[in-house]
Amino acid sequence: MKAIKVDYSGDSAQMSWGNVPYPHPTADGQVLIRVKAAGVNRPDILQRDRQYAPPADATSILGLEVAGIVEQVFGESRWRPGDEVCALTHGGGYAEYVWVDHRHCLPKPEGWSFVEAASLPETYFTVWFNVFMQGELGRNSKETLLVHAGASGIGVAAIQIAKALGHRVIITARKENQLKVCQDIGADAAILLDEEWTKQVQSLRGSVDVILDMLGESTLLGNIKVLGKAGRLVWIAFLTGTKVVLPIPHIMEKQIRLTGSFLRPQSFDVKANIASGLLEHVWPKISQGKIKPIIEKTFSIQDVHQAHAWLEKGGHVGKIVLTL
Structure with a gap:
């Protein structure tokens, strides 16, 4: 072949x-x-x-x-x-x-x-495993998800899945045209990723429940600031760097959980469980036209x-x- x-x-x-x-x-x-x-x-x-x-x-x-x-x-x-x-x-x-x-x-x-x-497959498996299985979005009924790099393949998948399942979604992106597209596909708010992004998130919502982060170093302190009590920060990449200084007292005060994963090394059984979750919860939303x-x-x-x-x-x- x-x-x-x-x-x-x-x-x-x-x-x-x-x-x-x-x-x-x-x-x-x-x-x-x-x-x-x-x-x-x-x-x-x-x-x-x-x-x-x-x-x-x-x-x-x-x-x-x-x-x-x-x-x-x-x-x-x-x-x-x-x-x-x-x-x-x-x-x-x-x-x-x-x-x-x-x-x-x-x-x-x-x-x-x-x-x-x-x-x-790659984006939906990644989002389901990290946002819903690891980050447990929805464990407290309807919650708010913040997605960095919202216009990426992972980002648009996270927007559509979370919205189809009834959650509120805020995204950040680096370009103005990306903000509009993300809102057009369902993001409740789209924020330019600049020095003021944390203030913008807090003015909209006060705090968020789950953050899906692909950037790493550049967004860590802002993420801790905007996460609410028992918030979950989920890393799936580190495009801006891997070295961070953790503000431990703030994490303890808010009881924040830090997690993340690589998808490919997961066992075949774990990936099968992810596929089952998608088939049960997400594929019906696709059939209903709620995901494009x-x-x-x-x-x-x-x-x-x-x-x-x-x-x-x-x-x-x-x-x-x-x-x-």
């Missing part, structure tokens, strides 16, 4: 579309997907640049989410050949075919294209270097997707 190959022989990694060995199942309960579209995510770029090593049991081929058609089933599975699905992969999505744990597949939403469906696909741009898989460059330059709204 063909897949994106990464050549490390030069000064920088070079990606190209070429022949690679055909994949084989590695465990019972896997399905072979003929890939129609694959989402592009920041971990793909980090792996390309050797800043992020894939798990020892994973393929070296890039790509963490796909949409396509089930071709084969190995062992017991709810899926059958011909089913249209989107799936979280263990790597290998930038290819014509990929084997996936059947429990990590979800039905392609009715009326959605393969491109639109491919924008779902937000696609920034699509590229042919042979133009993968352009897709990566588009993600790296920032300023996008929603997902970037490769088509096969």
